[in-house]
Amino acid sequence: MLNTRAKCPPCLARAEEDDFAAAVLDGLSRPQKSLPCRFFYDARGSELFEEITQLPEYYPTRTEAAILEAHAAEMADGLPPGSVLVEFGSGSSLKTEILLRQLTQLGAYVCIDVSESALEAARARLAARFPTLDVRPIVGDFSRTVALPADLAERPRTGFFPGSTIGNLTPAEAGCLLQTFRACLDAGGRLIVGVDLKKDARRLHMAYNDSAGVTAAFNLNLLTRINRELAGTFDLAAFRHEAVYNPREGRIEMHLRSTRRQVAGVLGRPFRFGAGERIHTENSYKYTIAEFHELARRAGWQPTRVWTDESNLFSVHELVAGSL
Numbered sequence: 001m002l003n004t005r006a007k008c009p010p011c012l013a014r015a016e017e018d019d020f021a022a023a024v025l026d027g028l029s030r031p032q033k034s035l036p037c038r039f040f041y042d043a044r045g046s047e048l049f050e051e052i053t054q055l056p057e058y059y060p061t062r063t064e065a066a067i068l069e070a071h072a073a074e075m076a077d078g079l080p081p082g083s084v085l086v087e088f089g090s091g092s093s094l095k096t097e098i099l100l101r102q103l104t105q106l107g108a109y110v111c112i113d114v115s116e117s118a119l120e121a122a123r124a125r126l127a128a129r130f131p132t133l134d135v136r137p138i139v140g141d142f143s144r145t146v147a148l149p150a151d152l153a154e155r156p157r158t159g160f161f162p163g164s165t166i167g168n169l170t171p172a173e174a175g176c177l178l179q180t181f182r183a184c185l186d187a188g189g190r191l192i193v194g195v196d197l198k199k200d201a202r203r204l205h206m207a208y209n210d211s212a213g214v215t216a217a218f219n220l221n222l223l224t225r226i227n228r229e230l231a232g233t234f235d236l237a238a239f240r241h242e243a244v245y246n247p248r249e250g251r252i253e254m255h256l257r258s259t260r261r262q263v264a265g266v267l268g269r270p271f272r273f274g275a276g277e278r279i280h281t282e283n284s285y286k287y288t289i290a291e292f293h294e295l296a297r298r299a300g301w302q303p304t305r306v307w308t309d310e311s312n313l314f315s316v317h318e319l320v321a322g323s324l
């Protein structure tokens with residue numbers, strides 16, 4: 001029987017830090033205050049992310065969708081009948097529909113996300129659009145080992161990890177995550193992964209500082225969530241969204257900058273902010289194709305094909321699991 005409970009690599013084997021309260025108290029207690037980006041996705045956060053994907057400045061979603069539209073048939077080619085498509089961080093599953101239209105031989109679609117509301121909306125829409133498709137939503141953290149439904153354990157699997165979600169992790173964490181996926185998908189498994197490419201810093205700046213302020217609302221929603229769920233006392237008007245490209249690290253960094261000296265409470269604990277002090281909320285790493293191939297190989301994956309758009313903004317990679 002395929003083992004879907006293989007041990008997490010130690011760097012991702014988090015215990016109770018996953019708990020929102022513990023993660024927030026820990027992150028705000030550090031010299032460089034930070035909050036883990038997976039907590040962006042409460043119901044409102046997931047809605048705001050969908051709005052971001054429609055913004056004129058935000059090229060990744062429509063570019064990746066166009067790559068999928070152009071090459072989905074090649075991606076579907078060779079998929080054994082009865083296979084399971086496992087999507088990590090599936091969100092709305094909107095882009096997945098492009099693949100699903102080609103994957104007529106699919107046995108089941110397993111979608112994993114921390115956002116229950118996003119999964120439920122996707123499940124209802126897919127049931128209407130693909131009435132014969134066996135859809136299995138799993139609410140969970142994909143960086144922990146996720147157990148697939150027992151009745152699907154013997155089926156061949158293909159992983160799908162679009163949206164450049166891998167860019168939210170440091171390269172070291174991304175390598176560990178690819179090892180976790182490797183254990184979930186097993187030897188011979190395939191992974192289709194979307195990766196944002198390095199490019200002109202101005203283009204990146206515009207994508208994460210949109211003129212309609214939706215990315216700012218998405219970032220600030222994290223404080224709203226803390227206020228609501230953790231008896232927080234953040235004054236949202238006293239924090240400002242900031243997204244900057246760090247060329248040395250090859251990443252966009254999102255921050256919330258305190259506009260004045262202030263104290264904000266979380267679960268009764270006070271946290272002091274200097275004027276201008278920042279909370280680091282998200283990284284979005286950009287890769288060259290060669291850099292990503294190197295990362296994948298180190299994690300036990302063999303890069304087999306890569307598809308890009310004409311302007312080389314975004315890449316979609318096919319990886320095949322090597323034997324461990």
Ligand SMILES: C[S@@+](CC[C@H](N)C(=O)[O-])C[C@H]1O[C@@H](n2cnc3c(N)ncnc32)[C@H](O)[C@@H]1O
Nearest residue numbers: 038041089090091113114115140141142162163
């Ligand atoms: C950048 S969005 C991408 C959504 C979708 N795959 C797409 O390409 O449009 C990231 C998604 O991953 C989910 N997510 C983030 N961290 C996660 C984690 N550790 N475990 C499971 N889901 C996670 C979020 O809830 C969100 O739906």
